Amino acid sequence: MDIKDLRINEARLRSTLEEMAKIGATSGGGVQRLALSDEDKRARDLFVKWLKEIDCEVTIDEMGNIFGKRHGKNNELSPVMSGSHIDSQPKGGRFDGILGVMGALEVLRTLYENNVVTERPIVIVDWTNEEGSRFVPAMVASGVWAGALDRDWAYDRTDINGKKQGEELERIGYRGPAPARKWPVYAYYEYHIEQGPVLERERKTIGAPKGILCLHWYDIYLEGEANQVGPTPMQGRHDALCSAAEMILKVNEVPGKMGGNMVATVGEIQNYPNSRNIIPDGVHFTVDIRSWNDEQALRAWVSLKRDFQEIANRRGTPMRVEETLRVEHAPFDEKLVQRVLDCAGELGYSSNYMVSGAGHDASYMNQICPTVMIFVPSIGDRSHVEVENTTWEDGRAGADVLLHCLLKTANEK
Secondary structure (H helix, E strand, O other), X not given: OOHHHOOOOHHHHHHHHXXXXXXXXXXXXXEOOOOOOHHHHHHHHHHHXXXXXXXXXXXXXXXXXXXXXXXXXXXXXXXXXXXXXXXXXXXXXXXXXXHHHHHHHHHHHHHHHOOOOOOOOEEEXXXXXXXXXXXXXXXXXXXXXXXXXXXXXXXXXXXOOOOEHHXXXXXXXXXXXXXOOOOOOOEEEEEEEOOOOHHHHHOOOEEEEEEEOEEXXXXXXXXXXXXXXXXXXXOOOOOHHXXXXXHHHHHHHXXXXXXXXXXXXOOOEEEEOOOOOEOOXXXXXXXXXXXXXXXXXXXXXXXXXXXXXXXHHHHOOOEEEEEEEEEOOEEOOHHHHHHHHHHHHHOOOOEEEEEEOOOOOHHHHOOOOOEEEEXXXXXXXXXXXXXXXXXXXXXXXXXXXXXXXXXXXXXXX
């Protein structure tokens, strides 16, 4: 068979995704596979099993990243890599992350059954804890691998129950022996659902983003003074939750204040002691700022921090700030972006040149090698929720584009 005629097996891709969706399945049709949970371990075990069935050389590094290598004709050449993540958000969707891993697996299965050997090796990867929903920050293991984050600092990150990331890696048996350290990669492809409205609105099948917005995460801790709510007059209270409420509104207002294409969100909040008849004496909340313009995002944070301090001083609620994550915007390799557009056209799929508003491991890979992403539509613009959905036809289309992009890139000498 001419490799131009190769196509992935849609039924097998669907079956693989449905099998993964059973692990951590929720009543609302989504999944809950938090990083390094028992569910994550089961999914990892299954993924490793599938890799071995197609004779991939499996390596697990000290951050739990799983690499499956399919040898090429010349294994001295740096490999082409593709992958994403298996972990999910709490009550997340069935396609976020996992489509990129299972799509790449389906590509390797297609090459395996058709005895196609590329010039360069191809490596599939599952990055640990991309979501950052259990252990902050997001994309932590690809960040360590790329040299942007410190391994021991990542090991010491704790979840809401005080469990350390390094210890949980050990517990589930995925603290591997290989160093979590970058090595030469020829090119990186990440296949993903869009998680936005553009492709569906434009009625396009394939998205080729020019890059990813910058991603800034901040954790705000406020200290108030607890007291019984009934006898304590309103005047003179030091209510940490009231301070937080004012600050959260400032976050919502800052994109309009700064102008340009920027978003800012508070997505997590903890209130202490969280009793209806006690004035709150502690609040922790998060701030997420994203923009294509790194300087604009930083200016927004400076403005917010100034507003936060004024509110904290006025209400008598001392504030502590942790600047948790800063990843600069990632412009992708123009030649690879064009390759995605070209492959889509050759396969008869419509395409759209766009931008990614969501964070991905591709942000860190972009610092290591030429990088690009392939998007397919998200139905109803929904993601990180149980109703997240993508048609199987679109899933097949994206995997076919990935197949032919990898074939072309991995056959370059």
